[in-house]
Amino acid sequence: MRNEGRSLWVSLRAAGLPAPRLKTAQRDIDLGDLAGASCLAGALENLRGRSVLIAVQDQLTAALALIELDGIARRMILCTPDLPVEHYPGLIATAGADACVRDAGTPAAATTGIPIVIEAAPALAKAAVACAGGIATEWILLTSGTTGAPKLVLHTLESLTSALVGTSPPPRPLIWSTFYDIRRYGGLQIFLRALHAGSLVLSAAKEPMVEFLGRVAAAGVTHISGTPSHWRQALMSGAAGQISPYYVRLSGEIADQAVLDGLRASFPQAIVAHAFASTEAGVAFEVRDGQAGFPESLVGAPGGRVDMRVPEDTLWIRSPGAAQRYLGEGMEAIRQPDGFVDTGDRVELRAGRYYFAGRRGGVINVGGQKVHPEEVEAVINTHPWVRMSLVKARRNAITGAIVTADIVLADEVPGQGSRPSAPALTQELTRRCRAALAPFKVPAMIRIVPFLEVSAAGKLVRPGA
Amino acid sequence: MSVRSTITSQFQQVAVEQERTLSALSDELKLVQSGLDSLSFAIIVARLEDSLGIDPFNASDAVEFPVTFGDFVKLYENFAK
Numbered sequence: 001m002r003n004e005g006r007s008l009w010v011s012l013r014a015a016g017l018p019a020p021r022l023k024t025a026q027r028d029i030d031l032g033d034l035a036g037a038s039c040l041a042g043a044l045e046n047l048r049g050r051s052v053l054i055a056v057q058d059q060l061t062a063a064l065a066l067i068e069l070d071g072i073a074r075r076m077i078l079c080t081p082d083l084p085v086e087h088y089p090g091l092i093a094t095a096g097a098d099a100c101v102r103d104a105g106t107p108a109a110a111t112t113g114i115p116i117v118i119e120a121a122p123a124l125a126k127a128a129v130a131c132a133g134g135i136a137t138e139w140i141l142l143t144s145g146t147t148g149a150p151k152l153v154l155h156t157l158e159s160l161t162s163a164l165v166g167t168s169p170p171p172r173p174l175i176w177s178t179f180y181d182i183r184r185y186g187g188l189q190i191f192l193r194a195l196h197a198g199s200l201v202l203s204a205a206k207e208p209m210v211e212f213l214g215r216v217a218a219a220g221v222t223h224i225s226g227t228p229s230h231w232r233q234a235l236m237s238g239a240a241g242q243i244s245p246y247y248v249r250l251s252g253e254i255a256d257q258a259v260l261d262g263l264r265a266s267f268p269q270a271i272v273a274h275a276f277a278s279t280e281a282g283v284a285f286e287v288r289d290g291q292a293g294f295p296e297s298l299v300g301a302p303g304g305r306v307d308m309r310v311p312e313d314t315l316w317i318r319s320p321g322a323a324q325r326y327l328g329e330g331m332e333a334i335r336q337p338d339g340f341v342d343t344g345d346r347v348e349l350r351a352g353r354y355y356f357a358g359r360r361g362g363v364i365n366v367g368g369q370k371v372h373p374e375e376v377e378a379v380i381n382t383h384p385w386v387r388m389s390l391v392k393a394r395r396n397a398i399t400g401a402i403v404t405a406d407i408v409l410a411d412e413v414p415g416q417g418s419r420p421s422a423p424a425l426t427q428e429l430t431r432r433c434r435a436a437l438a439p440f441k442v443p444a445m446i447r448i449v450p451f452l453e454v455s456a457a458g459k460l461v462r463p464g465a
Numbered sequence: 466m467s468v469r470s471t472i473t474s475q476f477q478q479v480a481v482e483q484e485r486t487l488s489a490l491s492d493e494l495k496l497v498q499s500g501l502d503s504l505s506f507a508i509i510v511a512r513l514e515d516s517l518g519i520d521p522f523n524a525s526d527a528v529e530f531p532v533t534f535g536d537f538v539k540l541y542e543n544f545a546k
Contacts, residue, residue: 209497439483
């Protein structure tokens with residue numbers, strides 16, 4: 001989308017191409033129809049200048065609302081569909097939301113107290129819609145924070161589409177698809193690319209892999225994107241052979257050699273590209289040589305759209321795609337004064353190539369979803385027999401990493417009698433974690449250790465910290 | 466315990482832990498129809514690395530991703546040789 005300060009809708013119309021289509025298992029929407037129709041029950045004008053929480057469950061409705069509201073709303077807050085209901089009040093306050101768009105699947109309690117509530121549907125109804133923009137809408141994306149509450153990341157359409165600036169539309173329309181939800185950064189990138197030139201086949205929450213790949217095949221998808229974990233699942237589904245894309249993209253996690261080789265073998269005709277991007281730093285680069293990691297020459301190369309450097313074995317990026325800032329008081333800056341963003345991703349240089357080596361500060365990436373060790377430790381540490389715990393990543397070929405925990409037990413606890421057996425304790429801890437945390441955050445293994453290393457400053461020594 | 470029986474018992478144990486209904490394990494069973502999700506497979510692969518001492522997915526040679534339970538067992542059996 002070469003937006004040049006224009007809204008999504010205005011750029012879409014200005015492109016002069018056949019209008020993109022959005023496809024789900026149930027619907028196939030021609031975005032050209034948005035000219036005289038709306039998914040917002042004719043209430044678009046009520047949302048002009050407002051900070052709008054997009055709290056719909058349905059992904060297609062969210063996509064339509066984003067197109068309609070860009071240029072109209074002051075701010076759009078893109079709630080992920082799995083956001084626990086207890087996080088909504090904080091989110092609404094921090095983002096200053098004074099309106100919301102919801103649907104039948106939105107939890108009733110999620111949007112209490114918001115003055116303007118619009119019920120939206122994944123279909124277009126005739127409406128007198130001006131769709132004249134005029135406002136540089138702020139796009140607020142959610143990313144995980146250490147306490148479990150999401151962090152709010154402020155982007156603009158310009159920063160979100162910076163990787164597309166100067167690219168010309170392809171000679172024929174592309175048909176995109178993504179395993180991601182478009183309300184996450186990786187999925188949103190594909191949504192915006194599809195609007196730039198082509199159509200988009202949307203995934204559905206909990207849709208079996210084989211059915212999704214069947215729809216992708218039937219739609220003749222040419223370009224498709226997902227995390228390495230999505231791709232491993234696709235390869236293990238036995239249905240990957242149904243699809244024949246020209247372009248296969250991996251992002252959101254470390255792409256290892258096994259998954260790259262697996263994709264090369266399954267799609268010999270396709271470009272297999274792994275991209276590095278984060279919600280905060282934006283899209284940095286894409287590697288197409290089929291090898292894990294990225295060439296050393298990308299770092300410090302002058303004159304590019306994106307600058308990269310590697311101080312203290314951590315990747316820093318300066319890009320027009322970076323987010324502006326976090327919303328909320330007391331949040332750290334995203335960009336340094338010189339414009340660089342510290343990605344927190346550690347890299348190792350071996351024979352002219354950088355390889356990703358996990359996250360600094362111990363953040364664990366399980367299949368593209370971030371886990372902050374502190375959040376899991378806080379649950380484990382509520383157990384009376386646990387003195388301290390260290391939650392860390394264990395490398396894994398299926399989901400990139402899994403969560404494990406080392407715990408130190410107390411010798412005695414007043415009033416608790418004698419210490420339960422190790423298996424009884426680890427089972428009890430697993431139950432506690434399962435009751436309080438999303439399944440991917442629950443430690444897959446819990447090990448009882450005699451001690452944990454503590455630094456001179458009194459902090460737990462974390463691997464790679 | 467043989468590689469196959471170790472794998473079978475891990476499938477069963479992880480299914481119980483993850484509260485998933487495991488289909489009857491036969492060589493022809495497609496992994497996507499086993500009732501397990503990718504997190505369950507991730508845990509199985511990690512536990513098998515501990516009990517068998519191998520992780521064929523992390524090998525330097527190209528791996529063919531298993532589609533059926535039989536493929537999965539064969540991958541480990543071949544690697545353990």
